Amino acid sequence: MRILDVDNGYSPTGGGIRTYHDRKLAFFAARDDHDYALVVPGARDEVEQVGPRATVYRLRGVPVGAGYRAMLSPRALGRVLEQFRPELVEVGSPYVLPHLVRSAIAKCGAASVGFFHTDYPELFARQPLAHLSERVAARAERLAVRHIGFTYRQFTAALGASEHSLARLRSGGVEHVFLTPLGVDLERFRPERRDDALRAKLGVPEGAKLALFLARFVPEKGLHHALAAYPALRDPARFRLAIGGHGPLSGRVDALVRDYPEVVRLPFEPDPLRVAALLASADVVLSLSAGETFGLLTAEALATGTTVITRDRGAAPELARLVGLEPMVGEGVEGLVRAVRDAVPADAAERARRHAVIGARHGWDAVFSRFLEVYAEVLALHRRSR
Numbered sequence: 001m002r003i004l005d006v007d008n009g010y011s012p013t014g015g016g017i018r019t020y021h022d023r024k025l026a027f028f029a030a031r032d033d034h035d036y037a038l039v040v041p042g043a044r045d046e047v048e049q050v051g052p053r054a055t056v057y058r059l060r061g062v063p064v065g066a067g068y069r070a071m072l073s074p075r076a077l078g079r080v081l082e083q084f085r086p087e088l089v090e091v092g093s094p095y096v097l098p099h100l101v102r103s104a105i106a107k108c109g110a111a112s113v114g115f116f117h118t119d120y121p122e123l124f125a126r127q128p129l130a131h132l133s134e135r136v137a138a139r140a141e142r143l144a145v146r147h148i149g150f151t152y153r154q155f156t157a158a159l160g161a162s163e164h165s166l167a168r169l170r171s172g173g174v175e176h177v178f179l180t181p182l183g184v185d186l187e188r189f190r191p192e193r194r195d196d197a198l199r200a201k202l203g204v205p206e207g208a209k210l211a212l213f214l215a216r217f218v219p220e221k222g223l224h225h226a227l228a229a230y231p232a233l234r235d236p237a238r239f240r241l242a243i244g245g246h247g248p249l250s251g252r253v254d255a256l257v258r259d260y261p262e263v264v265r266l267p268f269e270p271d272p273l274r275v276a277a278l279l280a281s282a283d284v285v286l287s288l289s290a291g292e293t294f295g296l297l298t299a300e301a302l303a304t305g306t307t308v309i310t311r312d313r314g315a316a317p318e319l320a321r322l323v324g325l326e327p328m329v330g331e332g333v334e335g336l337v338r339a340v341r342d343a344v345p346a347d348a349a350e351r352a353r354r355h356a357v358i359g360a361r362h363g364w365d366a367v368f369s370r371f372l373e374v375y376a377e378v379l380a381l382h383r384r385s386r
Helices: 016-029 074-084 097-108 120-130 134-152 163-171 196-201 223-233 250-259 272-281 296-303 316-322 333-342 348-362 364-385
Strands: 002-006 035-042 046-051 054-060 062-065 068-070 088-091 111-115 157-160 177-179 209-214 239-244 264-266 284-287 307-310
Touching: 002 016, 002 074, 016 035, 016 046, 016 054, 016 296, 016 364, 035 068, 035 074, 054 074, 074 097, 088 097, 088 364, 111 364, 120 134, 134 163, 157 163, 157 364, 163 177, 177 364, 196 272, 209 223, 209 272, 223 239, 223 250, 223 333, 250 264, 272 296, 284 296, 284 333, 296 307, 296 316, 296 348, 307 316, 307 333, 316 348, 348 364
Parallel strands: 002 035, 002 088, 035 054, 088 111, 111 157, 157 177, 209 239, 209 284, 239 264, 284 307
Antiparallel strands: 046 054, 062 068
């Protein structure tokens, strides 16, 4: 099979989308039975051969903020598709990119899938307007759902990493949808990464509960909920909060640290092993986005066995429920405070059980084997429709 992924949502410092593409590239680079290409934005045009039948094309992209770029040239994209001649094209960005590659996909006769990576009706329509008017926010969300239909119905099929994602796609009238959950590196993210020396370095007193928020500092990740809840949670002898990441809301994190010096401010951490150690060494991980389409950090934290607090929105609660954890009750600060106070740190046996539950469903090799099965179904669907 000749498979090409194209995604403007990829950034070298990005989160779940970057991890998905990096792991997928490694999966195909280690094989010799499929041809695979990944097309992502870069500072300049570059081609990199990473395996006998795996290639990365970086096309010059326009900076759009927070380390991201956007490919905007249909001609450059068309040249790559003409050169690679894919049988199936996966498009990961829902905004401009589908329209830029539509004619090139049609010209090469490939099947196409749109991956619903971002719940933009929630994150970029409803949430920004909810503080003004729930009625206006609901209308904006409905318009965004109409855009889902307009965008994803043009593909042969659409992919979603959670039942929440599939429900979004179906709400837009998309008929051919496939569940394609993402994965976890089970060797990196495991209970044995817990490190008491790291906890001591973070200033956590013996017997105290460590809560960790680790995400981009952007509104959609729910950082403001953690910042607002901390004053009510403050108890330095029995509770510590560590916040790690970077982004446009860094100033608000710095302000909290100035007011409460015991709060630990961590930089963006590019080393996955270090991330795994942080997740495993926490007692509670805060996963506060309402718009996750999978929740990669949630899955990674659960694979280390750590208790995760999620909101009852988006896809993250689906992962938490796999190991028997329920989302927080209520959307306000009081609900988060209560959830953190009531959270029970897992013992060694429970951590091992959670790792096994996540591993049975979300190991990367099993995940990409599932993708190949879905791609074969999509190709068959494409051939029947021609």
